Structures are given as C-alpha cells and as structure tokens.
Amino acid sequence: xxxxxxxxxxxxxxxxxxxxxxxxxxxxxxxxxxxxxxxxxxxxxxxxxxxxxxxxxxxxxxxxxxxxxxxxxxxxxxxxxxxxxxxxxxxxxxxxxxxxxxxxxxxxxxxxxxxxxxxxxxxxxxxxxxxxxxxxxxxxxxxxxxxxxxxxxxxxxxxxxxxxxxxxxxxxxxxxxxxxxxxxxxxxxxxxxxxxxxxxxxxxxxxxxxxxxxxxxxxxxxxxxxxxxxxxxxxxxxxxxxxxxxxxxxxxxxxxxxxxxxxxxxxxxxxxxxxxxxxxxxxxxxxxxxxxxxxxxxxxxxxxxxxxxxxxxxxxxxxxxxxxxxxxxxxxxxxxxx
Amino acid sequence: xxxxxxxxxxxxxxxxxxxxxxxxxxxxxxxxxxxxxxxxxxxxxxxxxxxxxxxxxxxxxxxxxxxxxxxxxxxxxxxxxxxxxxxxxxxxxxxxxxxxxxxxxxxxxxxxxxxxxxxxxxxxxxxxxxxxxxxxxxxxxxxxxxxxxxxxxxxxxxxxxxxxxxxxxxxxxxxxxxxxxxxxxxxxxxxxxxxxxxxxxxxxxxxxxxxxxxxxxxxxxxxxxxxxxxxxxxxxxxxxxxxxxxxxxxxxxxxxxxxxxxxxxxxxxxxxxxxxx
Numbered sequence: 096x097x098x099x100x101x102x103x104x105x106x107x108x109x110x111x112x113x114x115x116x117x118x119x120x121x122x123x124x125x126x127x128x129x130x131x132x133x134x135x136x137x138x139x140x141x142x143x144x145x146x147x148x149x150x151x152x153x154x155x156x157x158x159x160x161x162x163x164x165x166x167x168x169x170x171x172x173x174x175x176x177x178x179x180x181x182x183x184x185x186x187x188x189x190x191x192x193x194x195x196x197x198x199x200x201x202x203x204x205x206x207x208x209x210x211x212x213x214x215x216x217x218x219x220x221x222x223x224x225x226x227x228x229x230x231x232x233x234x235x236x237x238x239x240x241x242x243x244x245x246x247x248x249x250x251x252x253x254x255x256x257x258x259x260x261x262x263x264x265x266x267x268x269x270x271x272x273x274x275x276x277x278x279x280x281x282x283x284x285x286x287x288x289x290x291x292x293x294x295x296x297x298x299x300x301x302x303x304x305x306x307x308x309x310x311x312x313x314x315x316x317x318x319x320x321x322x323x324x325x326x327x328x329x330x331x332x333x334x335x336x337x338x339x340x341x342x343x344x345x346x347x348x349x350x351x352x353x354x355x356x357x358x359x360x361x362x363x364x365x366x367x368x369x370x371x372x373x374x375x376x377x378x379x380x381x382x383x384x385x386x387x388x389x390x391x392x393x394x395x396x397x398x399x400x401x402x403x404x405x406x407x408x409x410x411x412x413x414x415x416x417x418x419x420x421x422x423x424x425x426x427x428x429x430x431x432x433x
Numbered sequence: 434x435x436x437x438x439x440x441x442x443x444x445x446x447x448x449x450x451x452x453x454x455x456x457x458x459x460x461x462x463x464x465x466x467x468x469x470x471x472x473x474x475x476x477x478x479x480x481x482x483x484x485x486x487x488x489x490x491x492x493x494x495x496x497x498x499x500x501x502x503x504x505x506x507x508x509x510x511x512x513x514x515x516x517x518x519x520x521x522x523x524x525x526x527x528x529x530x531x532x533x534x535x536x537x538x539x540x541x542x543x544x545x546x547x548x549x550x551x552x553x554x555x556x557x558x559x560x561x562x563x564x565x566x567x568x569x570x571x572x573x574x575x576x577x578x579x580x581x582x583x584x585x586x587x588x589x590x591x592x593x594x595x596x597x598x599x600x601x602x603x604x605x606x607x608x609x610x611x612x613x614x615x616x617x618x619x620x621x622x623x624x625x626x627x628x629x630x631x632x633x634x635x636x637x638x639x640x641x642x643x644x645x646x647x648x649x650x651x652x653x654x655x656x657x658x659x660x661x662x663x664x665x666x667x668x669x670x671x672x673x674x675x676x677x678x679x680x681x682x683x684x685x686x687x688x689x690x691x692x693x694x695x696x697x698x699x700x701x702x703x704x705x706x707x708x709x710x
Contacts, residue, residue, distance in 0.1 A: 414649070
C-alpha cells in the first residue's frame with residue numbers, strides 16, 4: 096500500500112489503492128470561526144458538520160465552512176495562499192494539520208510510503224516554498240508515514256503522460272497557483288510556479304463585477320463554459336476575460352523560462368490538470384493560445400487530464416507506488432545478500 | 434546547462450583555435466625572416482629586384498598571417514570567418530600581383546592599385562580583430578570553452594553558472610533541513626465534533642489499476658543493471674584484462690601471444706558457462 100497527497104490551496108486530496116480501484120478522499124482546505132454555544136454545537140452535530148471546539152470558539156472545517164460563511168455573511172478563512180501556508184493566517188498550520196490528518200487517515204503500517212506534491216518556487220513572487228514543504232513533510236512524518244515530496248507539475252506528468260515515457264509538459268492550474276514542469280523521461284528539466292490561479296480569477300472578477308468572491312467561485316465551478324462569445328456584463332463574460340488573461344500570462348512566462356534552458360530536441364506533449372482547468376472549453380482555449388505563442392519547444396499534443404481535480408493526487412500515488420516498489424526491491428536484495 | 438546556439442555567434446571548434454595559433458606563429462617567423470633580410474641585404478631603392486621581392490614577400494605574407502592568426506584565435510561573429518578569409522586573400526593577391534609585375538611593370542597607377550589592395554586586406558583584418566574585441570567587451574559575457582575536438586562544445590555563460598550554483602545551494606538547504614524534528618506546541622484542549630469520528634471526507638472511487646507505476650519504474654531505472662555478486666567472475670575479468678593489456682604492449686616481442694589470449698578467453702567463457710549452469 097502507498098498513498099498520494101495533494102495539499103492544494105482549495106482542496107486537500109488523498110489517493111490510495113483499494114483492490115482494483117483508486118479512492119480519492121477530499122476535503123476543502125478552508126475553515127470558519129464561530130462563537131461557541133450549545134445550540135450551535137447541537138446544530139452542527141445533527142447536520143454532521145466537521146468542526147472542532149477550542150477556547151470557546153468553534154472552527155467549522157472543510158466544505159461546510161463555505162456554506163456557513165454564506166449564511167453568516169462572513170468569509171471562509173483559507174490556511175493556504177498562493178499554494179503555500181498563508182503567512183497572514185495565524186491558525187493556518189493547526190487547521191491544515193487537522194484536515195490532513197483526517198483526509199490522510201492513519202497509515203496501514205509503520206512507514207507506509209506517502210508522496211506529497213509541492214509547488215515549485217514562484218517566478219513572480221519573492222518567496223520560496225521550503226518552509227511549506229518542510230512543514231507538510233514533518234506533518235506526515237509525525238503520522239509515521241515514509242514521506243517523499245515531489246513537484247506538483249511532475250505529478251501531472253506521472254499521471255497523464257505515461258504513454259509518452261513521462262516526457263512532456265505538466266501544467267497544474269490550481270486555485271492558488273499554476274505549476275509548470277517540463278520533464279524528459281520522468282526527469283524534471285524545468286519547473287516553476289506562477290502565483291496566479293483560480294483564486295486570482297475569482298478576485299479579479301469579484302473586483303470588476305462587484306459580485307462576492309464565493310458567488311463567482313460557485314459560478315465558475317457549476318457548469319461554466321469558457322467561450323469566445325460572452326454576454327455583456329455577465330459574470331461568465333468576466334470569467335472568460337480573466338481566464339484568457341491567466342492563460343496568456345502562463346504561456347508568456349513559460350516561453351520566458353524555456354529561453355533559459357536547452358531542452359532536448361523532441362516533441363513534448365502537454366497535460367493540463369487542476370481544478371481551475373475544469374471548465375468546458377479550457378483546453379481548447381489553452382491549445383489555441385499555445386499554438387499561437389510559437390514556443391521554443393515543439394508541442395505534439397495537448398490533453399486535459401481525465402480527472403483534472405484528482406490528477407495531481409493520482410500522480411502522487413503513482414510516485415508513491417514506484418517508490419514503494421523500489422524500497423521493496425532494495426530490501427529483497429539486501430535480504431538475499433545476507 | 435549547455436548552450437550551443439547563441440544567436441549571431443558562430444561557435445568555433447578548438448581546432449580553429451590551434452590553426453589560428455599556428456598561423457600566427459608562422460606569420461611571426463616570416464616577418465622576422467623578412468626583417469632579417471632587410472638588414473642582411475641592406476635593402477634600399479636600388480637593391481636587386483630578387484632581394485626586394487624576397488624581402489617584401491616574407492614581410493608582407495608574415496604581417497598578413499599574424500593578423501589572420503589573431504582573428505582565427507578570437508571568437509568570430511556570423512560572417513567573421515568570411516571576412517578573415519577574404520581579407521587575407523586580398524592581401525596575398527596584392528603580393529602575388531607585386532611579384533609578377535616587379536620590376537618590369539612597376540609603374541603608376543599599377544603601384545597604387547597593388548598598394549591599395551594590400552592595405553584594404555590588411556586593414557580589414559585589423560578592423561575585424563578590433564571589432565570582435567570590442568563586441569566581446571560590450572557583451573561582457575565571457576564564455577568558457579570546454580570539451581575536446583569532435584565533441585559537442587559546451588559553453589557556460591555566467592547566468593547559467595549562477596543558476597546552477599543557485600540550484601545546488603537550494604538542494605543542499607533542503608537536505609540540511611530534513612534532519613529537523615518538530616515538536617507539537619502546547620496542546621490546548623480541543624474537542625472534536627461528532628462528524629470527526631464518522632468519515633475521512635468526501636470519497637470518490639475510480640476503477641484504476643495505476644499501471645503507470647510500473648512504467649515509471651522502468652523509465653526511471655532505464656537500462657537496469659544486474660549485479661553478478663560473484664567475486665570470482667570479477668577477479669578473472671580483471672586478470673584477463675591485465676593479461677590482454679600486457680600482451681598488447683609486448684606484441685611482436687613474443688610469439689604465441691594470440692594462442693595465450695585465446696586460451697584465456699576460452700577459460701573465461703567456460704567459467705561463465707559453469708557459473709550460469
């Protein structure tokens with residue numbers, strides 16, 4: 096057994112194998128603080144809402160945090176921002192710890208292999224991911240998992256580009272950020288992160304249309320179709336504009352980073368994944384923009400992950416199972432040597 | 434981090450550098466000989482034509498070769514080698530015309546043409562060398578040429594070297610922090626809601642055999658090695674190698690070497706066969 100864990104700005108997703116199936120366990124990476132009272136606790140317990148009580152305060156965790164935020168007219172708090180632990184959120188680490196512990200569950204055995212995906216360092220923000228990476232690693236280690244951290248873009252490549260010998264461009268467009276990795280035969284050649292993703296789109300649309308951010312997010316996640324023809328003044332129109340802007344920004348930076356390296360002279364397929372790549376028409380728009388951009392590498396095919404939201408977690412699981420296989424082989428070799 | 438195609442710059446092989454050095458040295462020698470001739474023959478306006486021709490040929494060719502050599506040793510722009518070739522050719526052509534026309538047809542305006550031809554070639558070589566030096570200084574990106582002849586030349590720019598150092602530093606920092614152990618802060622009293630004991634979260638079950646894990650293992654361990662683990666095989670291989678090397682050195686001095694090597698190889702093969710069975 097082995098597990099994969101995708102700790103995203105919006106969702107924390109655990110992947111594991113059970114028989115011939117892969118099970119994805121998911122929880123929203125958000126919480127909401129409420130005043131504690133017996134009535135509230137009874138109500139939350141009867142509605143099977145995930146919460147904890149600490150210092151006369153109630154913290155509603157996960158998906159329900161958004162629902163209650165709408166009811167109470169508050170904003171759900173997010174422990175992560177731009178794909179890493181939010182420095183502005185004092186309760187970030189305890190909350191992530193709670194959600195991760197719950198989603199991940201106890202290991203099947205001591206030192207069960209776990210692969211966590213982590214974002215690369217950003218190119219448009221002055222921050223690095225070391226602290227986040229180490230915190231997440233330590234958190235999983237405390238739960239007695241044998242933890243390995245891999246690049247988020249590489250996870251997409253592991254998950255989606257096996258047919259191409261794990262050679263290609265893996266792009267994960269999440270809520271807080273966009274991760275890009277170029278790999279050749281499963282080896283990363285270039286990796287970077289852009290601090291823009293679904294949240295940036297929501298923020299911009301919210302600012303320009305005056306709609307609440309959660310409403311924009313809900314519109315985006317429920318049947319929004321990315322199209323060239325949009326209605327004047329509609330939130331869908333604004334979403335299309337900012338999606339277009341995000342894609343252009345990603346491709347522009349990709350081309351800039353490609354100029355810094357000498358990639359192998361092969362055709363690279365592109366795999367798109369992440370929650371923000373889910374709207375209909377996204378991959379079509381991305382492909383059109385990518386072809387127009389005339390990248391410094393040859394692009395063969397552009398494909399959207401079968402399950403964009405779970406692609407990173409699936410890639411983590413593949414990496415974990417590979418790691419587990421290697422460790423088993425190593426221990427067998429050692430035993431036979433003895 | 435290799436860069437073999439920086440725009441506008443023609444990458445020269447090390448052989449061109451050595452050709453340049455030899456040309457430069459030859460030029461120096463010729464110029465020295467020419468200067469010596471001036472002194473020995475005491476060249477003046479009324480000297481014998483043969484002495485004048487010989488002296489001017491040596492000094493003229495020598496000066497041209499010195500400049501051509503300097504140019505070849507320098508990094509050239511896209512058309513640099515064409516300019517060097519054409520300029521050297523112009524100068525040498527002027528000298529050739531001079532030798533064929535001196536002293537019988539040595540009169541104006543032919544003298545002006547020949548002199549102009551030589552000066553044009555000479556100045557073009559001088560100008561090209563000067564322009565390349567300036568260009569190199571302006572770019573301010575000294576490049577180090579690494580590699581042997583016949584290999585693809587790797588040119589590392591300062592930026593690439595800095596990036597590599599940064600990457601290595603980042604990796605070492607990450608490794609250094611991996612030994613840290615985190616303690617749980619003072620655990621405050623936390624009460625968990627009922628739902629905490631019920632499920633781990635929303636679950637989705639997908640039919641998937643994760644066959645990619647096997648492909649990934651194969652890709653990562655491309656060209657897997659099988660450890661023989663046999664000390665005997667390795668020691669015999671080593672001794673066979675030693676024998677072959679020794680015999681190759683002493684080839685010709687002793688007869689029957691071939692038979693000995695063949696015998697050793699046969700022994701080795703038979704040993705391998707025994708090990709396999």
